[in-house]
Amino acid sequence: MSNTTPATPSVIERRDPLTQSQGVEQGYDQTFKRWPSQPLQRRPLTASELSGPADLTRRLEPVRGDLAGYGDKRAIGQLIHLRTRVVDEDGAPVPGAVVEIWHCNAAGRYIHPNDSHGAPVDPNFYGAARLVAGDSGLVELRTIKPAAYPVPDAAGWWRPPHVHFSVWGRVWLSRLVTQMFFPGDPLNEADAILNAIRDPEARARCIARLAPTHQGPQGALVYDYQIVVRGRRATSSLP
Amino acid sequence: MKRLVPSGEMTLGPFFPREFAQGAFDLTSVGGRKAEGEIIEVRGRVVQLDGTGLDNAVLEIWQADHQGRFDNPGFFGWGRAATDGDGNYLFKTILPGAPRGRAPHINFLILYSGLMRQLQTVMFFSDAEDPVLHAVQPAALRRKLVASKDGNSYRFDIRLRGDGETPFFDD
Numbered sequence: 001m002s003n004t005t006p007a008t009p010s011v012i013e014r015r016d017p018l019t020q021s022q023g024v025e026q027g028y029d030q031t032f033k034r035w036p037s038q039p040l041q042r043r044p045l046t047a048s049e050l051s052g053p054a055d056l057t058r059r060l061e062p063v064r065g066d067l068a069g070y071g072d073k074r075a076i077g078q079l080i081h082l083r084t085r086v087v088d089e090d091g092a093p094v095p096g097a098v099v100e101i102w103h104c105n106a107a108g109r110y111i112h113p114n115d116s117h118g119a120p121v122d123p124n125f126y127g128a129a130r131l132v133a134g135d136s137g138l139v140e141l142r143t144i145k146p147a148a149y150p151v152p153d154a155a156g157w158w159r160p161p162h163v164h165f166s167v168w169g170r171v172w173l174s175r176l177v178t179q180m181f182f183p184g185d186p187l188n189e190a191d192a193i194l195n196a197i198r199d200p201e202a203r204a205r206c207i208a209r210l211a212p213t214h215q216g217p218q219g220a221l222v223y224d225y226q227i228v229v230r231g232r233r234a235t236s237s238l239p
Numbered sequence: 240m241k242r243l244v245p246s247g248e249m250t251l252g253p254f255f256p257r258e259f260a261q262g263a264f265d266l267t268s269v270g271g272r273k274a275e276g277e278i279i280e281v282r283g284r285v286v287q288l289d290g291t292g293l294d295n296a297v298l299e300i301w302q303a304d305h306q307g308r309f310d311n312p313g314f315f316g317w318g319r320a321a322t323d324g325d326g327n328y329l330f331k332t333i334l335p336g337a338p339r340g341r342a343p344h345i346n347f348l349i350l351y352s353g354l355m356r357q358l359q360t361v362m363f364f365s366d367a368e369d370p371v372l373h374a375v376q377p378a379a380l381r382r383k384l385v386a387s388k389d390g391n392s393y394r395f396d397i398r399l400r401g402d403g404e405t406p407f408f409d410d
Binding site: 100 | 247250252288338371408
């Protein structure tokens with residue numbers, strides 16, 4: 001048995017073009033300035049791409065398990081509880097997966113200094129957390145629902161409320177950065193980013209599911225969301 | 240077993256928290272333990288179609304240790320840096336050794352507003368025999384993946400789109 005990372009070899013299969021953006025997207029002008037004009041290169045995969053850091057928390061420590069706060073430090077906005085499960089393509093949980101989550105406040109403003117949107121800052125809201133998945137691949141975050149906001153210089157494009165996710169799977173090529181959307185928001189229909197996923201079923205999986213309201217902690221709406229990172233176990237040699 | 244479809248990638252957006260983007264650019268130690276090997280700097284500039292440097296673009300790297308191994312507990316081969324207002328980034332790391340069947344190299348991925356998917360590329364230290372470098376077509380593009388050296392500092396500029404575009408990989 002080799003001592004390489006990970007212990008179980010992962011297989012990475014080609015992406016399905018219907019379930020992934022193809023790079024340049026109508027209505028999203030920056031993709032025309034930044035996505036390569038040349039076709040992407042094919043390469044053989046070696047141990048370099050099919051390994052990855054074991055225990056990323058050695059370099060990235062967990063920060064802020066709760067973004068909503070309590071009492072007079074409570075952030076303004078509708079309280080939500082995000083239950084996100086990280087699994088691989090076999091459906092197996094990815095325990096120890098590091099998950100970064102960030103989103104704007106209930107007025108549509110990010111904490112980032114580059115956000116010049118005129119919406120107010122909420123002194124009790126700092127919209128960035130880094131969490132580590134438990135044995136079942138679950139990460140939970142208590143926060144407030146982000147607002148929609150207009151994209152600067154984008155001819156009336158409003159981003160629907162969404163939550164950014166940055167996730168590490170088992171190997172370098174499992175890395176995933178994506179966004180989670182809320183069910184039933186009319187802006188979802190026209191969003192250039194969500195609709196870059198052409199396959200309707202794949203797109204629907206980018207939208208969280210509202211859990212029955214009696215199930216959650218008091219005062220919060222619970223949203224369930226599943227993230228599938230690339231990679232499955234190498235085929236077993238057993239019959 | 241039924242295969243689940245990987246989640247759709249989406250852009251990092253322009254507002255990736257600065258505290259996340261910064262602070263992981265130095266791979267020369269982990270948990271207070273210094274890595275073995277020759278310390279090097281890797282720096283460069285990330286530009287878009289019109290040549291403008293990109294602010295707050297995020298680069299992540301993954302590399303072998305000084306002996307070409309990916310499983311050395313004394314070296315943590317993953318790091319992350321963000322570009323400054325002019326598009327410049329910097330990593331401090333260890334000169335990687337040659338993994339089995341490969342030339343020394345550093346894997347890069349780039350995340351940014353306007354990139355709906357992560358862009359994967361690889362930095363090499365010389366125009367060496369390597370199956371990934373030699374997969375790049377046409378062959379004249381390969382030199383764009385070879386860093387220029389100045390002492391113990393290596394320069395690897397990345398042009399996302401336009402004349403002199405960096406080759407990127409689809410896996």
